[in-house]
Amino acid sequence: MIPLSSYLIVAALMFSIGLLGVLTRRNAILLLVSIELMMNAANLNFIAFWRYGSVDVSAQIFALFSIVIAGAESAVGLALVIAIYRHMKSVNVEELKSLHG
């Protein structure tokens, strides 16, 4: 049998890998990719706790809605990236500093 902590460790590692991507990648699309990784890690946490802790399906409903919201967020985020590319001709987040104070 596999203890719950193994799943939580996998989720934590995936979260920190996503965090690494968000902090170091310059391409805006890959930023969104890393954000998806972090949300995936959170979903894994939900489902692991459902299996080992609770007796009703609330955790699965939560994970379902999390997947739905991740989809909506990546759709709008990628639309923004495409619109930015059309204006600035670049998706490098270090070059998008026209609001820089």
Added chain:
Amino acid sequence: MTLEQIGFLVLATVTLSSALGAVLLKNLTHALLSLVLSFFGSAGLFFSLHAEFIGVVQILVYVGAIAVLFVFAIVLTREAQGDAGTLRHLGGRGKILGGLTAVVVGALLVRMILLAPHKLLTDAARAQEGGGTVGEIGMALMTSYIVPFEVASLLLTAALVGAIVIALNEVKPAASTPAASSPPLAPPIGRVR
């Protein structure tokens, strides 16, 4: 080493290494495919946790829809070639600090999980059997969670309309080009009634 543990190790390795690939690879398309592989890995982890419905929804939504969205974004921004050089693509000044932060956060989380004295985390026999069938999820969605369900559908509609409006290609009205303003050569075909 039971079969279950071997399966879990394989799935965890695939998920984590492809997540690492998605974050570190230079070529954009390769990074995206590595992300897709990590989605499959985590869907496999969902199946091993007996949450089949969420696993299948993960494949359907993440791989079938979100990955395709990323593909379209890559195609429409033409950045299929990362820049050359070893790890130079990984951000400018902030890459050492960013990497350090991520490593520290990961280490803290893992240490917190390993040292937690809660019996839930270490007792493998606490896994509950059964439950979570599709029927139960459907019933819960339609009775207890009907309000979040409707709000989620509103959210999706708003995201759909918003994404289309933001990414719409504004076609400028044709100026006085000769081709556009010449009279049509034949009377327009209309409904014969």
Added chain:
Amino acid sequence: MEAIDQIFVNAKSFIVSTLESLGLPDWLTLLIGMVLPATLVVIVFPATFAFLTWLERKILGRIQNRYGPNRTGPWGILQPVADGLKMLIKEDIVPRAADKLLHGLAPILVVVPAVVVFAFLPFGRNMVPADTDVALLFFFAVSSISTLALFMAGWGSRNKYSRLGAMRSIAQMISYELPLLLAAVPVVMIVGSLRLTEVVSAQATEGFFGSFTNWFVFTPWGFVGFLAFFVAGMAETNRSPFDLAEGESEIIAGFHTEYSGFKFALFFLAEYLSAIAMSGLAAVLFLGGWNGPEVLPSWLWFFGKIMVLLTIMIWIRGTFPRLRVDQLMGFSWKFLLPLSLVNIFATGVWFWTRASIPGFAGKAAAFGIAAVVLLVTYVFLARINAGPAVQKRTYRYADL
């Protein structure tokens, strides 16, 4: 008849029990028990694919007023063997600028979903390789992987025509996924489960006539759903007249321009296997699966239904011209999608009318109301989507 019907099930349990009595370890018998149905699927369906390529060329040839292949063996029956041999011995040319990972991985990733989905189809009574609770959803999830694989094929080839074909194919496949899923939703509503074995058993009742009068295709929502599912399934698997992505006369060969030899054979295999799988799912969802009068075993009924649907696909291929890309997308978004949504509503109406008015009057009223709703929607959508009417033509003949 019972013995012939369950011949494969009995053979498998016989083999597994002999292996157990021989003292093999537990996990090995389990593994062999899982591998046996998979082996049968892997043998039978590529053989069906080979037969299908021959059948298609013969039928298309006759539709086009010519013989099909008739030199390789009697009636050209050895043509698939010749085709396979040709594709295997052709030189595998990879363009120098191609992305080796994407270019090489794409054919494999296209074939894998096409083969894996056969694990969820019930071939006969008690004959499902994988009987899971979410089988229908699994089917659609796995077949949505081929969208990404086609993109990889086109993008990795670094060729204008391939990229164009890849973009078109992704747009087409994601826009037809929606009507495909929505056309299957009424079936799930009425059956109450995503398990495909339950879908099949819900379409049969007692008696000789019970085995084919309860099929969902004979209800109004089932009929419309079957048509929508069949058309969307043909578009999902890039069959004519929806094969714009690989249109042979327009963009050279679309996303598989740069593939030769065995990799091209894999694309070919994947397209036909997906077509067979879609026909199989259409038969399971709407045509009663393996149900049929007891004169033939159940797996023969299933096979026969798949063959009939495939022949209809080949017939449609030989009859209609290829759709243009804007016509294709317009057809999906402006016609099939609203029709599928109204179909779900009509299913609800049908069910509740049946439940509230008991007896035959309830069934007739349900049929009538649902049929009227669907007919009105169809006419409305057809009128909206109709292009300008053809002008009345006047012919002038030369005066002698």
